[in-house]
Amino acid sequence: MNAVEQVQQTIKEALQQAILKARLTDTEGMPAIQLETPRDKVNGDYATNIAMQLTKLAKKPPRAIAQEILDNLETAGTVIEKIEIAGPGFMNISIRKDYLTEVVIAVLEQGADYGRSKAGGYVKIQVEFVSANPTGDLHLGHARGASVGDSLSNVLDFAGYDVSREYYINDAGKQINNLAYSIEARYKQALGIDAEMPEDGYHGQDIINIAQAQEKEFGDALLQKNEEERFAHFRSYGLQIELGKLQQDLADFRVNFDEWFSETSLYENGKIDVALNKLRTNGHVFVEDGATWFRSTTFGDDKDRVLIKNDGTFTYLTPDIAYHGDKIARGFEKLINIWGADHHGYIPRMKAAIQALGNPEDMLEVSVIQMVQLYKDGEKMKMSKRTGKAVTMRELVEEVGLDAVRYFFAMRSGDSHMDFDLDLAVSQSNENPVYYAQYAHARISSILRAAQEQGFTASDEHLVLLQAEKEIDVLKKMGDFPQVVAEAAKHRSPHRVATYIQELATTFHSFYNAEKVLDPTNEDMTRARIALITAVRTTIANALRLIGVSAPEKM
């Protein structure tokens, strides 16, 4: 517990004591006391709506309850400087100014860990995201999914969850066969043979490149192999290349996974049968029209789903159920899947499967990431000019820059349909929001460099001097960070961190314009302010790190 949390804890305990003393409820009925930071600072440093929450229990109007709490509250000698009733029954609390500066000490002590908390209780949680088929390049939508998934994972980790990031490789189904056939066709074409692409083939440039590389390496030698061998070769080779490319693209996007889980391994380890048997044992499977079905309607799906087709092969659902069964068997208490909006119709059957395997429905959470629309020159732009295909993640990063892409996706809630303004993201000017936060970090770095040259050092001995309005604003905003992270984790909304970064940068810039940090005529104040801005820089860097954006010392 850092210094700020201790202050909050002290206030909560004092309120609880007062409530008990006033006999408004007993220990059993005591609601959790929420301290929020009021929007408007005339309403104090903290506010609580506890009096409103107690209306039902105490059967009195909120303001009367608030008054009774006040009458029984011991404030002498505590951090509470002032407490008053406001509006419909809020209790606004001002704390002694010398306690506000505790946050600076907390940040300087915790450094890169400032903002970390135990809010998540170390629940074992798995986040599965991207999971694009290894049959081509990642595109725009994957970039958003990767950004949101990675940011969410970072936030969960920081908020005290035990997080694992996982990518599910669809390396077993029909699409991989199509990949192999597509490479084969391109290979033949590279040899000058008239070959037709398969009906559901992949027409991307990457496939042509792979085939041409094969032609260079083997000439026509692969034609000598029998069809089965050649197919197996293209299949495994294509998979290796495509997967390697995915991994590289994601690493370059600052997204790293703990586990790359192969669909094929489910077949090899017999896990599909394990899952099917469990569904059968639990009575959720039936046979009809020559197919084997999962009675998902038992769990609210709008129709039952085929598991084994009448040709004896599995539908895509079957290994997916086995996969989720395996996740649970590995001990995860919570599964979060991040899916594109085009898969959202799949949620009810997957949730049904989770339940059919004997688990609570809410064990699986699916975050749906809505579509991204690129705009350039005010016009909708779906296709890449270069390739005529959907814009790839790599192209987007090349054009816009990694930080801007990560920031733009991190800014938005995943469930909002998003318009990505390419001109704004590309612009290297004050119009671009990513620079705003980075600029604050660079600016502080610059001041600290100057401080060092002039022989100033930080000191936490004179923090009490930080009394100016803008300084108080910065202190309070900085103190909010751990709670912001915890809330972002709880609501699975990493974009709240981006919103926070914006706010913290604003309070800093505003402070900067109002007060001079380096002042040779006031060394104590200077040293206190250096401590303050050092803490701000750490907080901004930590927050930027959570959303995968760099914190530059110079720009």
Place this chain on the structure above:
RNA sequence: GCCCUCGUGGUGCAAUGGAUAGCACGUAAGCCUCCGAAGCUUAAAAUGUGAGUUCGAUUCUCGCCGAGGGCGCCA
């Protein structure tokens, strides 16, 4: 037709059921002999619509209107 997501200033987005609805772009007016003006200050401008639940609704429920997505023994 059924299901899901979303409707907030001119535009793009925020807001655990709480106080005077935030931010950015754009618009208008100011601020650098001074630590980085990619900054600051000020102004105008918004909850699609109709009911309901509640002390209190941008938030929850239902209807309507609008946008996107999904409804396969494809993945």
